[in-house]
Amino acid sequence: MSKLIFKLILSRIAQGILVLLILSILIFGLLAAAGGDAVNAIDGSPHISEETARELRRVYGLDQPFAIRYARWLGEIARGRLGYSISYQTPVGAILRPCLINTAVLAALAMAIAWATALTLGTAAAARAGTWIDHLCSLIVIMASSTPRLVLALLTLVMITYIPYGNTPAGRFLQLMLPTLILSVPLTAILLAQMRGRVKEVYDEEFVRAARAKGTSERSILFHHVLRPSLNPLITISGYSLGGLIGGSVIVERVFSWPGLGHLCVTAVQSRDVPLLMGIVLVTATAVLAGNLLADILLRLNDPRLR
Amino acid sequence: MKSQITNQFVFLFRPIFRRRRGSLIAGLSIVGAFYTICIFADFLAPYDYREQSLGEPMAPPSSIHFRDLDGRWRTRPFIHPQQLIDPLERRYQENRQLSYPLEFFARGYRYKIFGLTADRHLFGVVKIAGEERPRVHFLGTDDLGRDRFSRLLQASRFSLLVGPLSTLMAVVIGILIGCFAGYGRGRIDTVLMRITDTMMALPTLVLILAARAAFPLELPPWRAALLLITIFVALGWAEMARLTRGLVMELRERDFVLAAVSLGLSPAHILWRHILPNARRPLTVNALLMLPAFLLAETALSFFGIGVQEPEASWGKLLSAASEITLLERYPLILIAPAFAIIFFIFGIRMLSIGLDQEQFKDKETATFHRPQLASRE
Numbered sequence: 186m187s188k189l190i191f192k193l194i195l196s197r198i199a200q201g202i203l204v205l206l207i208l209s210i211l212i213f214g215l216l217a218a219a220g221g222d223a224v225n226a227i228d229g230s231p232h233i234s235e236e237t238a239r240e241l242r243r244v245y246g247l248d249q250p251f252a253i254r255y256a257r258w259l260g261e262i263a264r265g266r267l268g269y270s271i272s273y274q275t276p277v278g279a280i281l282r283p284c285l286i287n288t289a290v291l292a293a294l295a296m297a298i299a300w301a302t303a304l305t306l307g308t309a310a311a312a313r314a315g316t317w318i319d320h321l322c323s324l325i326v327i328m329a330s331s332t333p334r335l336v337l338a339l340l341t342l343v344m345i346t347y348i349p350y351g352n353t354p355a356g357r358f359l360q361l362m363l364p365t366l367i368l369s370v371p372l373t374a375i376l377l378a379q380m381r382g383r384v385k386e387v388y389d390e391e392f393v394r395a396a397r398a399k400g401t402s403e404r405s406i407l408f409h410h411v412l413r414p415s416l417n418p419l420i421t422i423s424g425y426s427l428g429g430l431i432g433g434s435v436i437v438e439r440v441f442s443w444p445g446l447g448h449l450c451v452t453a454v455q456s457r458d459v460p461l462l463m464g465i466v467l468v469t470a471t472a473v474l475a476g477n478l479l480a481d482i483l484l485r486l487n488d489p490r491l492r
Numbered sequence: 493m494k495s496q497i498t499n500q501f502v503f504l505f506r507p508i509f510r511r512r513r514g515s516l517i518a519g520l521s522i523v524g525a526f527y528t529i530c531i532f533a534d535f536l537a538p539y540d541y542r543e544q545s546l547g548e549p550m551a552p553p554s555s556i557h558f559r560d561l562d563g564r565w566r567t568r569p570f571i572h573p574q575q576l577i578d579p580l581e582r583r584y585q586e587n588r589q590l591s592y593p594l595e596f597f598a599r600g601y602r603y604k605i606f607g608l609t610a611d612r613h614l615f616g617v618v619k620i621a622g623e624e625r626p627r628v629h630f631l632g633t634d635d636l637g638r639d640r641f642s643r644l645l646q647a648s649r650f651s652l653l654v655g656p657l658s659t660l661m662a663v664v665i666g667i668l669i670g671c672f673a674g675y676g677r678g679r680i681d682t683v684l685m686r687i688t689d690t691m692m693a694l695p696t697l698v699l700i701l702a703a704r705a706a707f708p709l710e711l712p713p714w715r716a717a718l719l720l721i722t723i724f725v726a727l728g729w730a731e732m733a734r735l736t737r738g739l740v741m742e743l744r745e746r747d748f749v750l751a752a753v754s755l756g757l758s759p760a761h762i763l764w765r766h767i768l769p770n771a772r773r774p775l776t777v778n779a780l781l782m783l784p785a786f787l788l789a790e791t792a793l794s795f796f797g798i799g800v801q802e803p804e805a806s807w808g809k810l811l812s813a814a815s816e817i818t819l820l821e822r823y824p825l826i827l828i829a830p831a832f833a834i835i836f837f838i839f840g841i842r843m844l845s846i847g848l849d850q851e852q853f854k855d856k857e858t859a860t861f862h863r864p865q866l867a868s869r870e
Contacts (some may be wrong), residue, residue, distance in 0.1 A: 200686075212699075212703075215702075216702075268670060309596050327839070327842065329833055330842060331784075331836060331838040331839040331841075331842050332835050332838075333788045333790060333791070333835070333838065334788075335788065335792055335795060335808075335811065335837060336831040336834050338810070339811055339814075339815055339827055339831060340827070342815065342817065342820070342822050342826070342829055343824050343827060343828075353661050370735070428696060431697075431698060432697030432698055433697070435697050435701065435792070436697075436792050436795075437700065439795075439796065440815075447697075447698075448703050450698055450702075451701065451796050451798075453701070454701050454796075454798060455702060455797075455798070456623070462702055465698065465702075466698060466699065466702050469698050
């Protein structure tokens, strides 16, 4: 079994490198084809003469043809560096690291909230179908799935103005919890609906009936027979939604001024900082691909039938 | 394994609602109401959404009065004009001495509807000869003094065009590619599925931002809209292609398709007449599940100021124009109105997809081929 997982990891890494390469050419090419660069972003300023602009382009190598610029960038990557940000005047890696950690904290907490809700509420709703907890679950799913993060974040900002919200321990806790809660909302809806449907399905399986016939307690049936096979869709969906989670963090970070990757990404777009933008795309895409791989491994660990 | 997961995505909300007609009708009427409002936006809006009124920036919502100062009921509701008393902090005070009645079918700016020119609007301030009439603002004005209510109506027009249009195009392209992969199989299939795997795993919003960065920020509105649609389509077709491919692969093994093949019909004819009609329902449901994502991507881009540019309006622009904390403290309505427009429309789309999905349960054949175990148990 470990051999199979090892093979899976190897083939995914090879695939992943290919994907990242294609993606980088696509984005780089698109940026080059559209014209305009980091100097263009400050072009309108009256303080910058034509010669200065030309000089700046020469210094940053922006006047070179596309192939050379791309080859240079790729050479930097091969040496383990991400290039030099034009707008921040710092190596891209140094800017990215703290932002990446901030976003990772946000995304991990959001994922944890979604899983906790799905595991507790989803299971309870399926085990007690037709009761108030089941209806509550339905209500949460439909509400959460039709409230976009952006709107929710802004409405929360309105509410915050009524809450004393300072630099106290409680205030800082709220500062962390509100963005994570909002980030987790759509994922919670999906996981909750899936868990509830899946647990109900598993309850109908024959092995559950067999366990009941043996006289196993309901509690033991739930924990030993039903829960584990119900986790499969949750694991798969978590892997697939990692991209959405990082995308969603762009919005949440922007609204709550959370210094993460999303915040940085919008800044990079506005200042047309190609090395920085490429660094962000590369890092997020790698994170998502790694997350998918992790989900696939977990899936195989959880379900012996897939090995 | 993978196509099964995509199908589960489609059936996400199935366990939630059991009454089929109810959610279908609710969804249809909500979405229908939104589009009716969009068609008659010019008639419903009291002012042109671009018209600036520099004397009243950031004005609060006008309060509509039904009783005058002595407490007597008036036949017509009326407003008091608002006067800017502190231009720095943009504080306003109602001038209680003056009152202006409102009327239905008031004359206003000229607009075109169904090819006809009209200048009647649903409501407005009664015109009194020789006097300048004040403006009535249901949701106040923005920092250039433009009527937020009129802008909300116009924004719905833009957002409800760009979102669905890009979904439609992504769906068409996705179905075409999915048909190629599912019917052709072999090498084409492998390559296409690898590409869709990649597309689906990537952080879409980050990619949309990166793609948007490639183009200048200042674009004329229609070109900005076109650009947004192109980006969404380029990044959104994969999900649809995946689903179509799974459905086509399952359907092409069925007897009626084999019969069509043995009759010597062309693959295009078989796909169009025999396979796609049978895959219609799940494809529609999935398209409806994709729509909110596109709509929200547009909203997010406009919110960040890199979507549609001034003076045009979209839901995202309205949200960003409303997110000024000092203003929100006093008048939360200016944010709540566009926020609820978005929530309500997406809720309508969700109900519609739930309703349509349950419709297909009635259709025994589709349901059986989709989920054998589930259908047999019911």
